[in-house]
Amino acid sequence: MQERSSVAELANLLRRELNRYSPGEKLPSSRALVERFRVSPVTVSRALAALAAEGLVVTRPGAGAFRADRPRPRNRPGDTSWQEVALSAEPPGEAVPRSVDASGVLTTLAAPPPGVIELNGGYLHPTLQPERAMAAALARAGRRPGAWGRPPTDGLPELRAWFAREIGGPEGAVAASDVLITAGGQSALTTALHALAGPGAPVLVESPSYPGMLAAARACGLRPVPVPADTDGVRTDLLAQAFRASGARVFVCQPLFQNPTGAVLSAERRAEVLRVAREAGAFVVEDDFARRLVHEDAPPLPPTLAADDPDGVVVHICSLTKITSASLRVGALAARGTALERLRAIQVVDSFFVPRPLQEAALELVGAPAWPRHLRTVATELRARRETLLTALRRELPAAAEVGHVPYGGYHLWLRLPDGTDEWGLAAAALRAGVAVAPGRPYFSAEPPAPHLRVGFASASGPAELEAGARRLRTAFPDLADG
Missing domain, CATH: 3.40.640.10 (Type I PLP-dependent aspartate aminotransferase-like (Major domain))
Incomplete structure (x- = not known):
């Protein structure tokens, strides 16, 4: 399990258990929480920090964590509907709408849910990072x-x-x-x-x-x-x-x-x-x-x-x-x-x-000696991952494995889907099957000439995950498995 998932899960567990303690009562020590939940001290520290940010616990250096005397009052939800007018009303002569669609960016930045294979990311997997x-x-x-x-x-x-x-x-x-x-x-x-x-x-x-x-x-x-x-x-x-x-x-x-x-x-x-x-x-x-x-x-x-x-x-x-x-x-x-x-x-x-x-x-x-070694390692890994994913896609999804160009750099493949394919529906079905991919529509500033899918190979943990991702895509959209 990745660290970010462990922190969220431990915070949820501790949040549910807070009613066992009276206001001001001390929670178990960090060492006790490490042993009980079999997580790292860093995970415990970050989970407690998350609860402290919510006003549920108070941490005192050298003393430990305590249940807060009273929960932090929730802000009363206000009426922000006026902002829709203020942000959208365009004065005469304004040439470009002011709304911005950041969905294509958020797709590459958002962490996938636990258990989902990330084939839509824009960064190296932690095991490839120096x-x-x-x-x-x-x-x-x-x-x-x-x-x-x-x-x-x-x-x-x-x-x-x-x-x-x-x-x-x-x-x-x-x-x-x-x-x-x-x-x-x-x-x-x-x-x-x-x-x-x-x-x-x-x-x-x-x-x-x-x-x-x-x-x-x-x-x-x-x-x-x-x-x-x-x-x-x-x-x-x-x-x-x-x-x-x-x-x-x-x-x-x-x-x-x-x-x-x-x-x-x-x-x-x-x-x-x-x-x-x-x-x-x-x-x-x-x-x-x-x-x-x-x-x-x-x-x-x-x-x-x-x-x-x-x-x-x-x-x-x-x-x-x-x-x-x-x-x-x-x-x-x-x-x-x-x-x-x-x-x-x-x-x-x-x-x-x-x-x-x-x-x-x-x-x-x-300037460190590790830098050229890192570049060589990434070059070797990306080539191997590219070939693994390309082979797996051609095996599992022959009807969708039309790659316009097999790159010798970068971290993704660009798949031309059959005409009429619902790329958004495919991406949603893939996510339900446990693999995240990027539909092609956000990559076009005007009407796209054909449906596409961008599938990455740098954010997955390794070859096994890449092959599993291709199998999950086949499960999500079996029509593409017909050659």
């Missing part, structure tokens, strides 16, 4: 002189230099002065959208595309305009048409292991994307989220678009989060010219700076 290396890095970072002081608003110089080398390659195409440290990739993406396009403006996006980017664009008051993509990346002939037809000045793309298709932008189209954007006087926001999630059998990776762009067309985004942990939210923005100044101003206003201990920990981590 937990020991991160803990050691955080401990060393906390002892650095000035680690708890105020950092430079642009980020620590050493960390900016490390990201510049990662983005610009050995030729040094990106300077440390071109880089801003951000609180992860999503924060960087939102900052870029705020900086580069005004409210109501169109922004070109790949179709299909990452739901978190679509939600961020709409939250910024922008209008996503889809540009179809295939196994070689965005269709550059249609990209040029979209710039002319929409008047957009921003194109957001994931050239490497695109989410959800897994496609890599071909060499011919890389040059064409930059040419088309330059002629349109537009920016290319390069979301390089998966470069460190390369698989063991991958050919040499192409450089970033930013490394081939001396003119400031590309605004580059990358992060350490995907290759480490959802909680290590340290990323980078790279840009040149006036755009960099605007990005800097917006980031300072939005968040001041990324906490210095987190930046120091990131520096310690990427």
